[in-house]
Amino acid sequence: MIDDRNRWPVTRRQATLALLSLLGTTRFCSASQPKETVESSAAPLHSVHFRDAENNERTVPGRVLVRAADGGLLLEDRAGRLWTVTAEQLVIDEPLNGTFSPLTPVELGAALIDELNSAGSFGDLKATQSGHYVVVSNTGQAFVDWTVAMLERLHDAFRHFWARSGFETHDPEFPLPVVILQSREQFTRLATFDHTPASAQGQGYFLITANRTTLVDLTASEAASSARNIAEVQRLVKRHPASVATVVHEATHQIAFNCGMHRRYADNPVWLTEGIAMYVETPDLNSRRGWQTIGRVNQNRLLQFRDFVAKRRKSDSLQTLLQSNARFAQVDTAIDAYSEAWALTHFLIKTRLRDFTAYLQKIAAQPLLQWGDPEQRLADFTGAFGDLSDIDRNLQQYLRRLA
Ligand SMILES: [Zn+2]
Structure with missing residues (x-):
């Protein structure tokens, strides 16, 4: 049965597909990276008139987060919704008086x-x-x-x-x-x-x-x-x-x-975004004041991970988890990938907190619309935490002892 918490990557995948179609028709060549405006409320307000994916005409006031070399845009409206507008969809982009402000x-x-x-x-x-x-x-x-x-x-x-x-x-x-x-x-x-x-x-x-x-x-x-x-x-x-x-x-x-x-429309590894959500997800229904359960051992994920290790986990499992989001997107591998993402996140926060927060900072600073190069993802991870086989051995040892 599919874990009903697996829904978010579906949405994210769709967002990614929408962007890939943008990138497919919009040239972001390596020699001239997309120009990125700073996200701040001082950004100029624009009015962007375009035809959306269903060919409806829209006029959206907002701020331009990314402007591609050929004129395609990533636009954020005042409600915080992101719009990808290809050069072909764009009718007119004109600056308005004043600066951007959220609704x-x-x-x-x-x-x-x-x-x-x-x-x-x-x-x-x-x-x-x-x-x-x-x-x-x-x-x-x-x-x-x-x-x-x-x-x-x-x-x-x-x-x-x-x-x-x-x-x-x-x-x-x-x-x-x-x-x-x-x-x-x-x-x-x-x-x-x-x-x-x-x-x-x-x-x-x-x-x-x-x-x-x-x-x-x-x-x-x-x-x-x-x-x-x-x-x-x-x-x-x-x-x-x-x-x-x-x-x-x-x-x-x-x-x-x-x-x-995390930044929307940047390359956030799914193991990390899901790992963070699963680290927190145990509800706290008893306390009206604090929230006592952040970081509590997630027994369902732990059981699933142990079963995965015993029966299906391959020797390069950590590497494939880090390098790509693919295992989260497939029905037959998603539950194991979630359990491994939980296990890795829990292990790193409990045993390598300083390195983990440094890694979070690096991921939080990723540029918009530049999607995961597998080798770069691996290098970011090993740069923060060290050799992958050492981490894998320590992870398994830690999870064996966890109650
Ligand atoms: Zn999720």
Whole structure:
């Protein structure tokens, strides 16, 4: 059975494919690298008129992150959505007066409601704002409030954890968009609209292009209606810890991609992005204050990894995991690849934290739209951690002893 947490790379693969098609028609020759503008709110505001992949005409105000030699663009709009515009799709790109600024939470809520209304019929949508999030939902307010509180706790815990570990994160530049839908039918419909229908098998997904996490009401899926109060939410979600883990996992991707740990549309190795999400994913449902479970041994992943080692793991497994994302994208290898990514991340954070944070910093500084050269990926890794066969031996020894 496919692990329902495997959805995010599907989305990422689609994003990558979209970019490869951009790169295929847009010349980024090695002699003249794409010119990259600095991501800052002082960037000039542009209005870009183009035809999208479905041949619809669009005018999107935003900032240009990358301008290719032939005029293709990577554009970020004020909601934080990324648009790839090939030279052929581009109609006109004109600077506007003023500088780029993200939408305010109120504006983002309205934009999300518009987006969902254009995607289909989702009933009565309402926006809820919190410190870092804008949640648009058509389900019971008790589940929305419970989710918002959990997301804020996760955000704070994640950032405190990495600050203590020596990796400085920053506040998200954009309010973080989250959609919570009442029924699985609606959730499936939006996943299809987002071009990631396989995501509908899980309880949530992070869409890298839109910077959006989409969730389904965990309390409404089996009952006749959404939970009426927080106590009822807590009682219902405790029956489904794996579903809550998926929510935490997807929300962790969103935080990591918005606080300076990973860059969207840069070459983030999937073992690392997934390893980070799995390191955090154990939900903390008991504490209202702290978040005690970051880094707890993930028993499901550990069991899977031990089974993999005993029966299927090849001698070059670590190398193939580091060099390419391919094992995550195939049904028959994905679960083992996830377990190995968890094992490697857990091992490195617990035993090589200083080297790990230095490696994170190197990956966080990767340029946009330049995709993994396998040899470079390997060199980045061994440059941070040393000889691969030593790491593999120590990893296996460490995982054998782990309880
Ligand atoms: Zn993931």
